[in-house]
Amino acid sequence: MDDCALSFWIYTGVMSVFVGSTLKKFLTSHVSSMPSLVAWLGATLLVERLCTLCMPAVLALAVLCAICWLYSSWDGPPYTLPVEEKAVFITGCDTGFGHATAKQLDAMGFEVFATVLDLEGEGAKQLRGTCSQRLTLLQVDITQTQQVQQALLCTKAKLGMKGLWALVNNAGVCVNFGDAELSLMSNYRGCMEVNFFGTLSVTKTFLPLLRQSKGRIITISSPSGEQPFPCLASYGASKAALNLLINTLRHELEPWGVKVSTILPSAFKTGQSSNTEYWEKQHQLLLQSLSPGLLEEYGEEYVLETKELFQNYAQAANEDLSPVVKTIVEALLSPRPRVRYYAGPGVGLLYFIHSYLPLTLSDRFLQRLFLKKKVIPRALRKENGLGLLNHSSNNNNNNNNNTPQRE
Ligand SMILES: NC(=O)C1=CN([C@@H]2O[C@H](COP(=O)(O)OP(=O)(O)OC[C@H]3O[C@@H](n4cnc5c(N)ncnc54)[C@H](O)[C@@H]3O)[C@@H](O)[C@H]2O)C=CC1
Numbered sequence: 001m002d003d004c005a006l007s008f009w010i011y012t013g014v015m016s017v018f019v020g021s022t023l024k025k026f027l028t029s030h031v032s033s034m035p036s037l038v039a040w041l042g043a044t045l046l047v048e049r050l051c052t053l054c055m056p057a058v059l060a061l062a063v064l065c066a067i068c069w070l071y072s073s074w075d076g077p078p079y080t081l082p083v084e085e086k087a088v089f090i091t092g093c094d095t096g097f098g099h100a101t102a103k104q105l106d107a108m109g110f111e112v113f114a115t116v117l118d119l120e121g122e123g124a125k126q127l128r129g130t131c132s133q134r135l136t137l138l139q140v141d142i143t144q145t146q147q148v149q150q151a152l153l154c155t156k157a158k159l160g161m162k163g164l165w166a167l168v169n170n171a172g173v174c175v176n177f178g179d180a181e182l183s184l185m186s187n188y189r190g191c192m193e194v195n196f197f198g199t200l201s202v203t204k205t206f207l208p209l210l211r212q213s214k215g216r217i218i219t220i221s222s223p224s225g226e227q228p229f230p231c232l233a234s235y236g237a238s239k240a241a242l243n244l245l246i247n248t249l250r251h252e253l254e255p256w257g258v259k260v261s262t263i264l265p266s267a268f269k270t271g272q273s274s275n276t277e278y279w280e281k282q283h284q285l286l287l288q289s290l291s292p293g294l295l296e297e298y299g300e301e302y303v304l305e306t307k308e309l310f311q312n313y314a315q316a317a318n319e320d321l322s323p324v325v326k327t328i329v330e331a332l333l334s335p336r337p338r339v340r341y342y343a344g345p346g347v348g349l350l351y352f353i354h355s356y357l358p359l360t361l362s363d364r365f366l367q368r369l370f371l372k373k374k375v376i377p378r379a380l381r382k383e384n385g386l387g388l389l390n391h392s393s394n395n396n397n398n399n400n401n402n403t404p405q406r407e
């Protein structure tokens with residue numbers, strides 16, 4: 001083998017390591033369930049094939065991948081910023097992520113301003129009983145401008161000359177769930193009022209402090225604001241509006257040195273979702289408020305199934321909130337906080353499918369992941385004389401018994 005051929009194969013081997021590891025890192029970091037060996041083999045074979053086909057293109061690809069690999073593997077300085085002298089304002093600390101985060105930040109030494117809806121509620125009592133004197137409890141309904149303004153005055157009075165390091169926009173609700181057509185306007189308005197307008201009001205009110213400190217805004221959004229989760233149109237629409245607002249702010253606040261991050265959790269068992277009484281009440285309210293026509297066309301059994309599926313899902317959600325709490329801490333203390341964080345099992349796979357597979361597959365994945373309905377609307381059943389959705393025919397494309405295909 002002459003020198004030229006030898007150097008070619010040495011070069012190819014080196015490059016395939018680079019590109020293979022880049023692809024492997026990319027695939028395994030996105031597709032947590034994909035065995036890294038498979039990813040590695042796939043990537044390396046792909047590179048070898050490319051090398052034998054068209055060298056110049058491979059050269060360009062390899063250089064590009066090498067740059068990507070170097071950049072992506074550099075997570076920034078290994079250190080985190082000091083906690084001392086840092087104050088954080090967190091909304092929605094009665095329960096769930098907000099409550100757990102307030103406790104964690106207090107234990108780490110932050111000065112925490114934790115807002116709650118109910119100062120005499122269980123969550124507030126727990127924070128009062130377990131946290132240090134550094135933690136300040138404030139009663140704030142973020143939809144009430146007066147209460148948000150009052151919270152600013154209290155925070156400024158307590159901070160004195162010290163700056164506010166970060167605002168954690170955590171408070172949020174899912175007023176109810178159900179098909180978009182069946183969801184009441186009060187569902188849409190209720191979600192928008194808290195998740196969008198409430199968060200906007202708090203952010204606008206505290207921005208002067210955050211610009212002064214060149215601090216941070218960390219917002220807990222939801223994948224349902226970016227992907228069409230069935231029966232979550234009202235909640236998802238409010239999160240979509242929130243996402244756009246936060247992403248716009250991110251650009252606009254860059255000159256001020258304010259860093260903006262969004263956290264996208266998977267499903268967790270928190271105050272709202274595990275409150276079966278709440279969902280029972282919402283279900284009854286929906287049945288009472290639906291027009292007779294809609295109720296006739298969809299049927300009570302269809303609405304009941306949705307509630308039951310939703311509650312089963314919520315009961316099976318992750319109990320350990322630490323992935324979200326740890327992500328919030330990282331967004332607070334990283335020298336270079338990320339624009340987006342995925343927090344919790346499966347959310348990376350969710351976005352990999354959404355980003356790289358055809359929309360029909362991604363939509364179907366969501367439907368099967370979140371709410372696997374069996375009952376079809378009454379009007380469709382009458383039309384086709386069917387009760388449950390016949391899944392076997394669903395998988396049979398040349399279906400000839402007219403079973404309505406779920407899109
Ligand atoms: N639990 C989950 O699976 C997921 C939750 N999220 C988001 O995480 C955030 C926190 O929710 P969770 O901890 O899950 O539920 P949660 O219901 O336990 O916490 C929500 C908090 O917001 C507060 N809140 C509700 N309305 C308020 C208002 N008008 N003013 C002030 N505070 C208000 C509640 O008192 C509660 O403390 C929300 O923004 C939610 O949309 C996002 C993705 C998944």
Ligand SMILES: C[C@]12CC(=O)[C@H]3[C@@H](CCC4=CC(=O)CC[C@@]43C)[C@@H]1CC[C@@H]2C(=O)CO
Binds near residue numbers: 232235265267314
């Ligand atoms: C609506 C709520 C919070 C969510 O965002 C999740 C939803 C259950 C289905 C989901 C699965 C995911 O992987 C992403 C998150 C989510 C869309 C949850 C049911 C109740 C939760 C709630 O009420 C939050 O206030």
